[in-house]
Structure formats: C-alpha cells, structure tokens
Amino acid sequence: MVQLDAIQKRLIEEIADLHSVPTGAYNFRANSKLAGRNTTANIDIVSKPDGSGIDIHVKPGTKNESVHIPVVLSESGIKETVYNDFYIGEGADVVIVAGCGIDNCGSQDSEHDGIHRFYVGKNAKIKYVEKHYGSGDGRGQRILNPVTEVYQEEGSSVEMEMEQIKGVDSTERTTLAELKADARLVVKERLMTHGSQNAVSTYQVNLNGAGGTADVVSRSVARDESSQTFNARITGNAPCSGHTECDSIIMDKGRILAIPSLEANDVDAMLVHEAAIGKIAGDQLVKLMTLGLTEQEAEEQIINGFLR
C-alpha cells in the first residue's frame, strides 16, 4: 500500500502524472522513508543493505513494462542523498519514470540529491522520464542536485526526458554517458528558471564504440533574475556521430551561459554543436495578438510550446 498525504499526492501528480497507484513496478519515497513498493515477475526492487538507496533489476527480454520511482519531500529541513542503480537485462524494453517534488513551507532548506546509475544491457532499450518540481512559500530553499550515469552496452538505446519547469531554487545536474558500439543516446532537457533561481546542467557523453550516436538537446527559458549554465560535451573516440543543441529564451534580467563543446579523437567521428540564445521574437508576439491574445497570453503560449 502507498501511504501519502494530500501534499505528497499533489507532488506525485506534478512529477509523474500519477493520479493513482501505477500498474507495474514502483517504489515511492516520501520524506526519506519508503511509502510503497511493488515488484513484478520481471522487475525486482531491493533496498541497498546500507539504506542508501535501491537497486532495480530488470530481467533480460522484459518488454512493455514500467517502473515508477517518485520521491517527495514535504517536510522542511530534509537533506538526503539517494543512490538508485538500474540493471537492465539484455534485450529488455522498459519505461522508467523518476522525479522529485519538494514542498517547502518552512524556513530550513530541503535538498534531495538523487544519483541514478543505469547499466543498460546489450540491445536493451529504455525510456527514462525525470521531472522536478518545487512548491511551498517558506523561506527555505528547494534544492535538487541529480547525477545520472549511463553505461550502455552494444546496440542499446536510451531516451531521456528531463524536465524542471517550476519551483526549484537551485539545481546542479550532472549527466555522464559511456556508449559502446552501435549504442544510441537521445537526451531532451526542458528547463525554466524564475525568481532568483540558479540551474547548472553539465553533460559528458563519451562515444567509445563504432556506430554510436548521441543527440543532446536542451531547451530552456530564463526569466526574472534567474541564471542558467548549460555545459555539454560530446567526445567521439570511434567512428560515431554526435549532436548537441542548446536553444534558450532569455527574458527580463535572466542570464544564460551556453558552452556546447566537442572533442574528436577519431578521424571518423562526426560531431556537431549548436547554441542559440535570444528573447521572444516580436513577430511571434504580434502574430498571436492578431489572433486575439493579449501580449502576456501570447508570451505564455510561446513559452509553453517552446518547452513542450
């Protein structure tokens, strides 16, 4: 049974679109305690003996199953570091939904640092969705520092969607990926900062085997006085192809630093980077205003679309 209060349920809805207990495997963590767990014949979840996190084992060949591992913090002053390790068997095809919601109404900072490691077997395929959300009007900060490490065997495929749209005061995201031959990595990051928030996102993708591909795309919006740093490096150590793109809308007094970078250590590594930062185009606002939207409504539509 999953035991959550109203605030925790609201956080879960925000980060995992869950309105009830999901089918399939899950592990709910609320205020540093296990709030519910379910395993299936193919997916096992076990707590690490030292209590530092969980191990998730997906049997080889598992198809069309999902794992939900949401974390919510609704008490002020919690600071935790959690290690979640995923072992994905050969040829498996699963969806993993993670995410952290913090509601901080108190004066002490709340911090969750989730370290997720993925060991993806040969020809396995995963889709990983991670959402971060903060709420509460206390003076305490809402801090999330996720670390994601991905180790991909030959022919495996990983699609990651990372989203942080609201309410997280400070975040430092680090993603490391090591890809063997014919492995594929697609990352789609969506980020919006407001107020005086600060977000740093760092990627290091190493394409170590022939035929490996990586596509790291970030779209972000910096409003008010918030600041962002996007630092993505793709390293090609074999015949491979890599692309990284950072596309940002800057508003008000926001600040954005984009540092896409490439490193080729093989003559057949094909690597491309793109970065663009700019304010909302005036003709976009005008077009939507000619449809009867106010300037503010037009701005919201443009941002919603951009961060889709």
Add this chain to the structure above:
Amino acid sequence: MLEIRNLSFAVDEDDKQKEIIHDLNLTIEDGKFTVITGPNGSGKSTLARLIMGIEKPISGSILLDGEDITALDITERAKKGISFAFQQPVRFKGIRVKDLLCLAAGKRISVSEACAYLSEVGLCARDYIDREINSSLSGGELKRIEIATLLARKTRLSVFDEPEAGIDLWSFQNLIRIFEKMRAEIRDSAIVIISHQERILQIADEILVLADGRISEKGTPAEILPRLIGQSAPVSACQKLQ
C-alpha cells in the same frame, strides 16, 4: 464596413520623418473582395499593418462599422473582428498546427474541425495537424496554414498581405482556387488582399491602386486591369495613372 479617414504614417529615417502614407482615404465595403495593388514601396503592406494596428498612424482615423478603432491595440482589433495574414508567416518552435488553429478559433476545436480548415487550403490534415510550425515547413505550406488560421477565426474583415509572396507556382494555383472559393462564399464579411498578381486582381470586386502612399485609382478589374497590364512595370503604370 471599414473606413479610413485622412490617414498618414511616417517612419524615422536619417533623423528625419519620411511619410509612407499621405492623408489616405478609403472605404472597404462588406460583401466585397477588395484588392489593393501598387508598386513596391508604395505603402501597401504598411496600410495593411495600419488596419491591423501593428503600426500606429501619425494622424487620421480608422473606423470599423462606424466605431473609431484608431486607439485600439492589435488584440482589441482582433477581438473586434479583424484578422491578418502575414506576408512572411511566423514560425514557432514547439507550437503545432492544431495548437495555432485552436488559438485562432479562440476555443478548443475538434480534430475534425481542424482537419476541415486544413482541407479547405488543400493540405492533407492527417499529415499536418501535429506538425510544428517551424522551419521544417516550406513557404507554401506555411502560407496555407496561415490562411487556415484566418478561416478558423471567421472574422468580419480579413486582411491578407501579399499571399503570393514566396510560394512556388504549384502552390500559387491552389492559392487562387482558395481565394476564388472565399470570394464565392463572402457574405456579411469583407476581404482585403494586398497583391500585385494579375490572377488575384482578376477576381476582385474592386481594385485600389496605391502609389506613393495615396490611392491613385479605384475601380473594377475591367476598368483598372487594361491600364496596368501591358506596361513594362507596375511602377511606370502607376506613375502614368497619377
């Protein structure tokens, strides 16, 4: 009915004011398909933008059904029933065709309604409804989606700024067909098209010729076209008309 009275518009150029529209007067009647033509630089697009409120005049007034809308902004004019198709349709990252049609209709519309608007402009709805309005769409596709948004708005005055600009010959044939249909179905509304395409001029109820920021001539295609066609360039045609 749209009335424009003594309208003037100027831009700052080299620290001086350069007048683009001079004391212009015109009336656009309901139930009519009006084409405004003239040489490049004559102020056609500026006039269209002044009607929509994208540009503000230095003097004069604009009345919609007798109500002075000169002081209204773009949003307010849109709500009063004016719609505008851009010469260069705007691209949006992430906004899909169906999203734009919903925004244009001002409500959530069903997939079949959205499909009806797209079919009207000759696009296979299934292929386009979920497409983003980004650089993956060609000029002709964007133009037709732009027109579909005006169809979805169902306003009483639709202004098209050079709908033929930037589209290929094949798309142009389709465009003419769309306008012919719009003209046939026009009732209490009015359509204004800025164009210098003969095929579009031919289907007008009334042609207004704009030269140097003034209406230099107006009349039916039968009256105006013979004088425009056969000239070496519209510029010389319009200069001779003055």
